Amino acid sequence: MSGRILIVDDSAINLKLLEARLTAEYFDVVQASNGEEALAICRSEPLDLVLSDVMMPEVDGFELCRALKSDPRTTHLPVVLITALDQPSDRVRGLEAGADDFLTKPVRDLPLFSRVRSLTRLKQMTDELRRRADTATEILTEAEFAPSSVSELPEIVVVSDHARLQARIARSLQTIGSVREFADYDTAFAAVQKRQVMLTVVDLVGGNGTDPIRFLARCRASEKSRGMPIIAITAADDDRTAAKALEIGAYDYVQRPVDCNELVARSRTQLARFHYGETLRMTLERTLELAVIDGLTGLHNRRFLNTHMSRAVTEAERRQGTFSLIVADIDHFKRINDTYGHDGGDIVLREFARRLEASVRASDLPCRIGGEEFAVLLPNADERTARVTAERFRAAIEARPFIISDALELPVTVSVGLAIFPRGGQEVSTLMRAADAALYRAKSAGRNQIAIAA
Structure with a gap:
């Protein structure tokens, strides 16, 4: 995963140094030497993240951040402020201005890159969710697409085996939510699975002999808590653990000694992001259920895929990027229907869709586009x-037989065709034909394999 990063600094030397560090990590870098120039770029070009110095003439980093967050065109663009200011009050001021993070000079590589990767990943996932909402409104022009609101007091879980730290954090977070405290990580995980927790703050120092990072992994592996924001607490200057926490699934972290004002500011940011994501999800679920969802498998249908692919083409052309299309067909599905009836065929289709969803990324779009034909954008x-x-998907289908009944297990395989934009075609129809042609080659070559469009 890469991303397009804008760096803002009135020092040409600082710009070049930061550009070199980010380019070495395969990020696409854009530069601005002042706040006004940065605002113009953010409003006219696609970006995934802004890294801005704070101390600049005229429009400083705080003002730039406030301007970006107050503009509907850029309000979801993550901003990381970088400065020599090192007081807790400075960090809080930056976070309250809308910054997603606040790094102190000299910025070390590990926290810089882990923050950038984490925020870029979240931005790209949110962008994809927003594009799907736009697709829905385009398809359902008569639908009432009013945003929902998540109005109840957010439930927050605090996990730490350090009693004094736990109590201090819980007291500070009670100003923004209903707080539940746990000293045991297994008990906390069980509680998170039973209720809709909107934020978890987990202490990664200690653990009473257990590995606290495993708590993060379990939360991200569970469908119930996969989208829940998690803020990790690490030891002072423990960049390695912080980077690992972000890699595993934490959305943010703070280091000891914990400044509770900073933690509250970061928590507000995470809750706002959670509420926005939930609003998009609830609206999509409400609006799309009948119009663009396949009733048997729960996947999106061909109508949604075609409309969304048009947006993907436009976005890829604008960013000079790429995307891929998978078309998959269940091998010998007619034989399954003829032998076991439509009820048996429906069981196979539902399980096939489940394994397909489990094999792709959260940002990918799996669809059922025909009887036994599926696609993934x-x-x-x-x-x-x-x-x-x-x-990974082909192997998941072949790995275990499909259970038709208590006494019947059926081996199933899949043939797959791939097309890559723009090589496979620069329009939706040509890209789909290229993927179909590759699928036909995979079937002709003996099935249960993958072919790629030339």
Whole structure:
């Protein structure tokens, strides 16, 4: 995963140094030497993140952040402020201005890159969710697409085996939510699975002999808590653990000694992001259920895929990027229907869809586009990523038989065709034909394999 990063600094030397560090990590870098120039770029070009110095003439970093967050065109663009200011009050001021993070000079590579990757990943996932909402409104022009609101007092879980720290954090967070405290990580995980928790703050120092990071992994592996914001607490200057926490699934972190004002500011940011995401999800679920969802499998249908692919083409052309399309067909499905009836065929289709969803990324779009034909749109995926995803999916179908009844298990395989934009075609119809042609080659070559459009 890469991203397009705007760096803002009135020092040409600082710009070049930061550009070199980010380019070495395969980020696409854009530069601005002042706040006004940065605002113009943010309002006219696609970006995934802004890294801005604070101390600049005229429009400083705080003012830039406030301007971006107050503009509907850029309000969801993550902003990281970088400065020599090192007082807790400075960090809080930056976070309250709308910054997603606040890094102190000299910025070390590990926290810089882990923050950038985490925020870029979240931005791209939110962008994809917003594009799907836009697709829904385009399809359902008569639908009432009013945003929902999440109005109840947010439930917050605090997990730490350090009693004094736990109590201090809980007291500070009671100003923004209903707080539940846990000293045991297994008990906390069980509680998170039973109720809709909107934020969890987890202490990664200690653990009473257990590995606290495993708590993060379990939360992200569970469908119930996969989208829940998590803020990790690490030891002072423990960049390695912080980076690992962000990689595993934490959305943010603070280091000891914990400044509770900073923690509250970061918590407000995470709750706002959670509420926005939930609003998009609830609206999509409400509006799309009948119009663009396949009733048997719960996947999106061909109508949604075609409309969304048009947006993907436009976005890829604008960013000079790429995306991939997978078309998959269940091998010998007619034989399954003829032998076991439509009820048996429906069981296979539902399980096939479940394994397909489990094999792709959260940002990918799996669809059922025909009787036994499925497709997956993979945003920002080049040929290598698409091939790995397709092989993981193919292997998941073949790995275990499909259970038709208590006494019957049926082996199932799948043939897969891949097309890569723009090589496979620069229009929806040509890209789909290229993927279909590759699928036909996979079937002709013996099925249960992958072919890629030339």
